Amino acid sequence: MPVTTFGYQQQLRRELRIRDLIAYGLIFMVVIAPFGIFGSVYQASAGMIALAYVVGAATMILTASSYGVMVEKYPVAGSVYGYAGRAIAPAVGFLTGWAILLDYVCIPLLLSLVAGASMNSIVPGVPIAAWVIIFVVANTVINVFGIRTTKLLNWLFLAAELVVLLIFLGFGLAAIADGKGHGFSLDPFYNGTTFSWSLILGAVSIGMLSYLGFDALGLLAEDAADGARTVRRAMYASLLLVAALFIAQTWVAALLVPDPAGLIANGDPAGSAFYDAAEVAGGPWLGTLTALATALAWGVANNMVAQVATSRLLMAMARDRQLPAFLARVSVSRSVPTNAILATAVISLGIGVWMAGRDDGITLMSAMVNFGAMIAFIVLHVCVIWDWVKNGRQGGVLRNVVIPVLGAGVLIAVILHAQLLAQKVGLIWLGIGALVLIFLLATGRRPALPEVPAGDDDTPTNRAVTEHV
Known part of the structure; x- marks a missing residue:
């Protein structure tokens, strides 16, 4: 279904095939993402970190199903923002877009912070703030050159991450077989003496950060060569592949943790728990290699595609007049939303x-x-059910009702067991979004989405939104 059906011009170049989208998903989720937050999830799960990633994967698979349903019906770049606006109401779409902005706008700077902290541990003479500037500027330059450049670099970074991961798994399994660590055990999957669902859900609320990214493929619906079908398949493939890798690496690392009781009791303030486990497996060189790989994966590879996805969300909301119009401008020569990319970099x-x-x-x-992200995912599940009822209950009950109800239920449980800080910050942000919506309504700018074909000269989205850069 072309984007002209929804009143938009096709301004982005359809360059991405399914293999490219899978690479984007794997890079965005970072196949070595647990390296950076291993200690936090290990502590929260009382050592059952592999189980936390299994539950997280199951939750995301349910969410991917709902994404698949909605991207087929609304293959536009706004993702959940666009789905909620069209399936329920534009005002709901605005609030959902506002919620997911908290996710996407913060991801690039979070990645730069984590990468900066990792590089600071390797090169203490360079402050974290300086590394943040280096990573942000480098990724902005790459993305302004266009989607073809990021597509090529995605494959290079993905190959490098997989090589480092395979080295760790190889040395880790060999070390355990040689008697290092705690021997082969299924305790990272289940420990009857400490298990509770409250414990695991709390760990999932932290570990879920690793899975965020498969959903960003929905924001690339207008970049995909075969539209919705390609995006849907790429979501499932990338999610299943990365889940298997997450579970394998956390299981092996958990069996190599030097002081499990100490890590659970005291946490991982230095963020070095995974690198300590890698050092047990192969020596100091492997600990340094995994630390450097984390810095480059979070700071360059993941940051690069995060900026791509964030710019598409800003563009989508701006062309619907729910954010400043200049964010909707697309460079004709490079076919990228340059202003949105630069705005993301400035933030x-x-x-x-x-x-x-x-x-x-x-x-x-x-x-x-x-x-x-979790608020947006819950709204996504509601959209599937709402749209199914509104459009005459077309489609199966399993995919349109049962799975969304299960997915939303698990996500609500995870939010209730999340850290108090996450709940406070999220509610404050949603409150600000509600005030912005009230302002828009009071000034006659009620959120609305185009529903006419793109050829009509009076269509707002067909007005000049492109410029040579």
Whole structure:
């Protein structure tokens, strides 16, 4: 279904095939994402970190099903924002877009912060703030050159991450077989003496950060060569592949943790728990390699595609007149939303440099990202059911009712067991969004989405929104 059906011009170049979208998904989720937050999830799960990632994967598979339903019906770049606006009401779409903005706008600066902290541990002479600037500027330059450039770099970074992961798994399994660590055990999947669903759901609320990214493929619906069908298949494929890799690496690392009881009791303030486990497996060189890989994966590879997705969300909301119009302008020569990319970079630089000086900067950013994503996912499930009822209950009950109800239920349970900080920040952000919506309504700018074919000269979205850059 072409975007002209929804009143938009096809301005983005359809360059991405399914293999490219899978690469985007794997890069966005970061196949070595658990390296950076291993200690936090291990502590929260009382050592049952592999189980936390299994539950997280199941939750995301339910969510991917609802994404698949909606991207088939509304294959436009706004993702959940567009789905809620069309399936329920434009005002609901605005609030959903506002919620997911908390996720997408904060992701690039969170990635820069984590990468900066990792590089600072390797090169202490360079402050975290300086690394944040380096990562943000580098990714902005790459993305302004266009989708073809990021597509090529995606494959290079993905190959490098997979090589590092395979090295760790190989040395890790060999070390356990040689008697290092705690021997082969299924305790990271289940420990009857400490297990409780409350414990695991709390760990999932942290570990879910690793899975965020498959959903960003919905924002690339207008970049995909075969539209919705390609996006849907890529979502499932990337999610299942990365889930298997997450579970494998966390299981092996959990069996190599030098001091499990100490990690559970004291946490991982230095963020080095995974690198300590890698050092047990192969020596100091492997610990350094995994730390460097984390910095580059979070700071460059993941940051690069995060900026791509964020710019598409800003563009989608701006062309619907729910954000400033200049964010909707697309470069004719490069076929990218240049202004939205630059706006994302400015936000990442401003807040990222400020947060680099705070001890709780990464924790606060993580809380904001996770809460925004989970709220948006819950609305997504509601959209599937709402749209199914509104359009005469066409389609199966399993895919349109049962799975969305299960998915929303699990996500609500995860939010209720999340850190109090995440709940507070998320509710404050939603409150600000409600005030913005009231302002729009009071000034006669009621949220609305185009429903006429793109050829009508009076269509708002057909007015000049492109310029040569």
